[in-house]
Amino acid sequence: MTTVTVRPPRSENAGSDFARLSRRIAEAGLLGRRPGYYTLRITAVAALYAAGWIAFVRVGDSWWTLAVAGFLAVTFGQVALVAHDVAHRQVFRRRRASETAGRIASAGIGMGYGWWQDKHTRHHANPNNEDLDPDVDPNLLVWTQDQARSATGLPRVIGRWQAFLFFPLLTLEGFNLHVSSGRALADRSLKHRPLDAALLVAHGALYFTALFWVLPPGMAFAFLAVHQGLFGLYLGSLFAPNHKGMPILKAADRPDFLRRQVLTSRNVNGGWFTDLALGGLNHQIEHHLFPSMPSPNLRRARTLVRRYCAELDVDYLETGLIASYRQALTSLHQAGAPLRRQRARA
Structure with missing residues (x-):
């Protein structure tokens, strides 16, 4: 006689808070790939x-080329967003395909894929x-009053008035991306370092050759300044609403995965254009909970996640x-308060 073991059905209440949410998301079919969407978008x-x-090339030696610089700035931002989705395996299931496509997209905007992948994973x-998130290192700005002190x-110097300087400083973020990508090549632990170096050099060579071949020097430098x-x-404005102004933790603060992601993230309301x-x-909470979820599914996931957080009495901010910019700037101004007080006492 063959013995058949019948497993009891899995309880909705089994597992962690995140595990229960994850089952709801999976049952709604929101983790499946969207090949048609990404084919069209890419x-x-x-x-x-x-x-x-x-x-x-067609506009050439004309000051109208600065309008082209603005167009390419937005396009570079959209390429960065595609590279982001690819790196999170939202497009391809396999690592090799994701890394290949991610490197191609990153090379198109002069970004080191290995450097960004390591930084973004952390x-x-x-x-x-x-203590653990490189995005809140006090390299140029201070994010807490302890960092300010x-x-x-x-x-x-900057921290005193960083809220007023924040958006002007974002105009340097494109240059910072290129410089940081290049500096990371000195790290011998960086995976595929020679390949990243070759792609960065190729991008730089093609970019500057195009600028100074088509445009006279003065116009080329103007194009460079406007474009970058x-x-x-644009790039900084994409990421500023997501976490800036939200609670900042220390290494000793270890909430569970769901709360760690939800409480430090902010969603931005809006429609298809947003x-x-x-x-x-703009669906940052859902993205942090399910990084490999295709971005067109995030809006549908928001309803489930928001309802679930309400059941758990977990704050969910939209x-x-x-x-969102106002909250981020207010937080930056508050973080710099100790530096202003020190200046007043001096």
């Missing part, structure tokens, strides 16, 4: 990228943790885009 972004450079593991150099400045502003402009990162 094709459209690639076409815009190509169109921008064709327009650059951010996702411990968002807004001042111990600040030296530029963070000490607006690219940095999703397009922010690349789905604001408008302007309100």
Whole structure:
């Protein structure tokens, strides 16, 4: 006689808070790939990228080329968003395909894939943790009053009025991305370092050759400033609403995974245009809970996650885009308060 073991059905209450939410998300079919969506999106972004450079050559030696620089700045931001989704395996299931596509997209905007992947992975593991998240290192700005009290150099100078300087400083973010990518190549532990180096050099060579071949020197430098400045502003504006102004943790603070992700993230309300402009990162809470979820599924997941957080009495924050910037700037101003007090006493 064959013995058949019948397993009892899994209880809805089994497992951690996140495990229960994850089952609801999986049952709703929100973790499945969206090949049609990504084929259309990647094709459209690639076409815009190509169109921008064709327009650059066609416009040529004319100050109208600065309008092309603005167009390419937005296009570079959209390429960065595609690279982000690819790196999170939202597009391809297999690691090799994701890394290949991610490196191609990153090379198109002059970003080191290995450097960004390492930095972004550490951010996702411990968002807004001042000891573990590289995005809140006090390299230029201070994010907490404790960081302000111990600040030296530029963070000490800038930190006093950093809320007013925040958006102007974002115009340097594109340059910072290139410089940080290059500096990371000195790290021998970086995976595929020679490949990343070759792609960065190739991007730089093609970019500067195009600028100074098509444009006279003065116009080339103006194009460089407008393109990279607006690219940095757009890129920084994409990420600023997500965590800035949300609670900042320390290494000793170890809430469970669900609360660690939800309580340090903020969603931005809006319709299809907000999703397009922010690349789905306006659904930051859902993205941090399910990083491999395709971005077009995040809006549907939001309803389930918001309802579940209400059941658990876990704060779930959604604001408008302007309100999110206001909260971020208010937090930056408060973080710099000790530096202003020190200045007043001096």
